[in-house]
Amino acid sequence: xxxxxxxxxxxxxxxxxxxxxxxxxxxxxxxxxxxxxxxxxxxxxxxxxxxxxxxxxxxxxxxxxxxxxxxxxxxxxxxxxxxxxxxxxxxxxxxxxxxxxxxxxxxxxxxx
Amino acid sequence: xxxxxxxxxxxxxxxxxxxxxxxxxxxxxxxxxxxxxxxxxxxxxxxxxxxxxxxxxxxxxxxxxxxxxxxxxxxxxxxxxxxxxxxxxxxxxxxxxxxxxxxxxxxxxxxxxx
Numbered sequence: 001x002x003x004x005x006x007x008x009x010x011x012x013x014x015x016x017x018x019x020x021x022x023x024x025x026x027x028x029x030x031x032x033x034x035x036x037x038x039x040x041x042x043x044x045x046x047x048x049x050x051x052x053x054x055x056x057x058x059x060x061x062x063x064x065x066x067x068x069x070x071x072x073x074x075x076x077x078x079x080x081x082x083x084x085x086x087x088x089x090x091x092x093x094x095x096x097x098x099x100x101x102x103x104x105x106x107x108x109x110x111x112x
Numbered sequence: 113x114x115x116x117x118x119x120x121x122x123x124x125x126x127x128x129x130x131x132x133x134x135x136x137x138x139x140x141x142x143x144x145x146x147x148x149x150x151x152x153x154x155x156x157x158x159x160x161x162x163x164x165x166x167x168x169x170x171x172x173x174x175x176x177x178x179x180x181x182x183x184x185x186x187x188x189x190x191x192x193x194x195x196x197x198x199x200x201x202x203x204x205x206x207x208x209x210x211x212x213x214x215x216x217x218x219x220x221x222x223x224x225x226x
Contacts, residue, residue: 004155031212040121042114042201042218043156048211056211090155094212098205101212103148103155 002027004104006091012110018079021107025072025093032074033101034066037088046089049074050096081111115139116204118217125224131189133220135202138183143207146214147176147187150199159200160187164207192224 005024013019025032034046045058049068066076072093078085088106117136125131135145143164148156162169162176162185169176175188189196199221203214 033212033214035214035216040218042116042118043203043214043216045213045215048213056213058213092155092212092214096210096212098144098210098212100158100161101214102158105153105155 004091004093004102006089006104006107008107009105010108010110012112013081014112015081015083017081018077019081019109020075020077021089021091021109023074023076023091023093023104025074025091026102029093029095029102030072031094031096031099032068032072033092033094034074034076035090035092036060037090037106038086043090046076078109083111085109086111114218115142116202116215116217118200118202118220120220121218122221122223125192125222127194127224127226128191131187131192131196131222131224133187133189133200133202133222135185135187135217136183137185137204137215139204139206139215140183141207142204142215144205145176145178145185146203146205147174148201148203149196150201150219156201189222192222194224194226197222197224 033048035043048056146161147159150156199219202217
């Protein structure tokens with residue numbers, strides 16, 4: 001059974017650009033969450049989707065957005081990139097909200 | 113506001129000895145706690161969890177202890193092995209919520225040396 005797949009693995013963008021990250025959850029999982037990891041900050045929750053609906057959102061500016069498709073795949077978008085957006089972005093999936101959460105390998109975004 | 117805290121950024125232990133990683137939380141509405149292990153360039157992987165109705169859970173070399181009155185949990189690894197060297201994250205979920213959000217600490221880098 002394939003795990004959570006995130007693409008691309010690495011990305012370099014320039015300040016002011018926008019970026020879209022993709023996540024394919026484990027087959028059968030309907031809940032997808034996104035987290036940002038920066039050095040020394042742990043994992044900060046971005047948002048959670050279930051059945052194409054955003055059910056929960058963390059404390060991030062509106063430049064961070066996401067969506068989930070009918071096949072449970074998810075994308076997150078960051079517009080008007082800032083240097084501080086450089087981070088590892090992790091996607092996680094679970095069968096439903098409270099069940100065990102599995103993480104992908106992450107997308108390393110570098111903003112220059 | 114960090115509701116889950118791991119106050120030790122790093123821990124160094126000799127192979128074969130016990131590793132004890134600590135975690136404190138401030139929100140009394142947390143009722144489920146998890147530990148994840150993370151190697152560089154990989155996503156976190158689930159290690160062990162504990163419900164707030166228990167005070168101990170064991171899985172092989174890993175044991176998690178929960179002290180609800182102190183809002184403290186710890187992960188014990190016995191015996192420690194070099195392959196255990198990784199960053200360990202403590203995480204919590206809210207009681208009564210159907211949402212999957214995990215509240216994470218900042219992690220502790222464990223180094224096990226031969």
